[in-house]
Amino acid sequence: MTSTGLAATAPAIDHPQQWPVYDGQAVARATDLIRAGRTFDYRHGPEIAEIEQLFADHLDGRHVLAVNSGTSALLAAYYVLGLGPGDEVLVPSLTFLATASPLFVLGATPVLCDSGSANGNVTVASLAERITSRTRAIAVTHLFGHPCPMAEIAQLARERSLALIEDCSHAHGSTIDGVPVGTFGDLAVFSIGGLKLVSGGMGGVLACRDTRHYDLACLLSSFRQRSNLTVRDPALRRLADVGLGGNLRISPVAAVLASSHMRRLDALVRAKHDNATALVAALCTHPGIEGLGVAAGHTMGGWYDIVLRVDPLRAGFDRDDLVAALKRHGVRAGVPQTAPLHRTSVFTGARPPTWHAYSPATLRRRFTYAPEDLPVSARLHDEWISLPATYFNEPQEDLLGAYRRAAERALSDLAATR
Ligand SMILES: Cc1ncc(COP(=O)(O)O)c(C=O)c1O
Incomplete structure (x- = not known):
C-alpha cells in the first residue's frame, strides 16, 4: 500500500477483442463476397434483402430500407417527412449528435429537450414544454437501451399532429410489454455500425409504416436499379432514373455481418x-x-x-x-x-461556415443553449x-x-x- 492507502500496483486485466466480433460463418460469407468482387450492390441482392427481412420480421412487418449508417437513416427519416426551414423537431439533449445533426442539412431546427427520468430519457412533460406552433416532429432516443415511455409519447404526438421518430440505435431488442422498440413511431432508425449490438461495421436501418415514406427513402438512397425494383408507387418509380440526390446504399459485406448478429x-x-x-x-x-x-x-x-x-x-x-x-x-x-448536446459547439453559439439550407433569418438565430437551460x-x-x-x-x-x-x-x- 502507498501512503494514501491505495494499492501500488494492480494486476492488469486481460480484455478480449472488442465488439463487433463475428462467427466463422459470417467471416466466410464476407470473404466469399470479397473474393467474388461483390463488395457493392446497386440492385437488391439477397444479402441486402436478408438484413431488411430480419428487421421487418423483428418490427412487425414494417417497410425496411438498409442504408450505410444510422446517421443516413436519420437523414432519410427527416427527409421523407418533408422537414425544412422553419420546421422544428424535438430532440433529446441526451443523445448521440446524429439524432439532431441531419436536420442541419435540411435546414430544419432541432429543439433540444431535457431528460424527464432518472435513466436520462425524455418524457411527455419534458417534450411538451418545448412544443411551439412550428413543431412538426418528435424524435426520441431509447438511451443506452432504456425504452422511452412510448404509449404516452405516441399519444402526445397524435394529439398535437406531430410525426414520431424512434432512434433505436442503442436499443436493439429492447421491449415494452413484449413489443419491440421501433414499432411505436411512424419511423424508426437503427444504427447497425460501430460498437452497436447488431453491427456490420458501418450500416443503418430505416423502418416505416407508410409506403410513401419507404418509396421516398428508397429514391433518396438508391437511384436507378434498386429504386426501379422496390419503389412501390409507379409515379415515384418514374423518378428512379435520377433519384433524389443521395447514395446511402449499404455494402452487402456489411449486410451479411450485421445479419449474423441479428440472427442471434x-x-x-x-x-x-x-x-x-x-x-x-x-x-x-x-x-x-x-x-x-x-x-x-x-x-x-x-x-x-x-x-x-x-x-x-x-x-x-x-x-x-x-x-x-x-x-x-x-x-x-x-x-x-x-453527453448532453446542449453543451456542444453548435448548440452553444458556434456557427458552421455555411448552412446553405438555412434562410438568412434562421442563420441570424444561433443556438445559444446554456447548461442551466436543460439542467436535468x-x-x-x-x-x-x-x-x-x-x-x-x-x-x-x-x-x-x-x-x-x-x-x-x-x-x-x-x-x-x-
Ligand atoms: C443514438 C444514436 N443515433 C444515431 C447514431 C448514428 O449512427 P451511425 O454511427 O451508424 O451513423 C448513433 C451512433 O452511435 C447513436 O448512438
Whole structure:
C-alpha cells in the first residue's frame, strides 16, 4: 500500500477483442463476397434483402430500407417527412449528435429537450414544454437501451399532429410489454455500425409504416436499379432514373455481418443482460452507487452503455473518484460518450461556415443553449460512470470475475481514503 492507502500496483486485466466480433460463418460469407468482387450492390441482392427481412420480421412487418449508417437513416427519416426551414423537431439533449445533426442539412431546427427520468430519457412533460406552433416532429432516443415511455409519447404526438421518430440505435431488442422498440413511431432508425449490438461495421436501418415514406427513402438512397425494383408507387418509380440526390446504399459485406448478429439477437440480449446486471450489482454494494433501473414492463436490449450513478453525498466520493479507482485496478471505466448536446459547439453559439439550407433569418438565430437551460440532463451526465459494455455482448466468465474483484478492491481503496 502507498501512503494514501491505495494499492501500488494492480494486476492488469486481460480484455478480449472488442465488439463487433463475428462467427466463422459470417467471416466466410464476407470473404466469399470479397473474393467474388461483390463488395457493392446497386440492385437488391439477397444479402441486402436478408438484413431488411430480419428487421421487418423483428418490427412487425414494417417497410425496411438498409442504408450505410444510422446517421443516413436519420437523414432519410427527416427527409421523407418533408422537414425544412422553419420546421422544428424535438430532440433529446441526451443523445448521440446524429439524432439532431441531419436536420442541419435540411435546414430544419432541432429543439433540444431535457431528460424527464432518472435513466436520462425524455418524457411527455419534458417534450411538451418545448412544443411551439412550428413543431412538426418528435424524435426520441431509447438511451443506452432504456425504452422511452412510448404509449404516452405516441399519444402526445397524435394529439398535437406531430410525426414520431424512434432512434433505436442503442436499443436493439429492447421491449415494452413484449413489443419491440421501433414499432411505436411512424419511423424508426437503427444504427447497425460501430460498437452497436447488431453491427456490420458501418450500416443503418430505416423502418416505416407508410409506403410513401419507404418509396421516398428508397429514391433518396438508391437511384436507378434498386429504386426501379422496390419503389412501390409507379409515379415515384418514374423518378428512379435520377433519384433524389443521395447514395446511402449499404455494402452487402456489411449486410451479411450485421445479419449474423441479428440472427442471434435474443442470445446476445440475454448474455448482455446477465453480464450487465452482474456488473451493476458488483458496484451497487456501496451506498450512493446505483444502477439506472428498468421501468416495469420494459426490457433492455442493446445495453449500448452500462451506466451507474454516483451520488457524491451518500457515497463519500464522486463519479471521477470512482472512475479513477476502477481504472487503477484495470477496469476500463469512463464517462458515457453520449453527453448532453446542449453543451456542444453548435448548440452553444458556434456557427458552421455555411448552412446553405438555412434562410438568412434562421442563420441570424444561433443556438445559444446554456447548461442551466436543460439542467436535468446536465446533472445526470455529471454523476454517471460507464463500464465498457462492448466487451460484454457474449458470455464472459473470466472478464466478469476479474471486473468483480477489481470493483471490490476499488471500493475498498475509496473507503480507506475517506
Ligand atoms: C443514438 C444514436 N443515433 C444515431 C447514431 C448514428 O449512427 P451511425 O454511427 O451508424 O451513423 C448513433 C451512433 O452511435 C447513436 O448512438
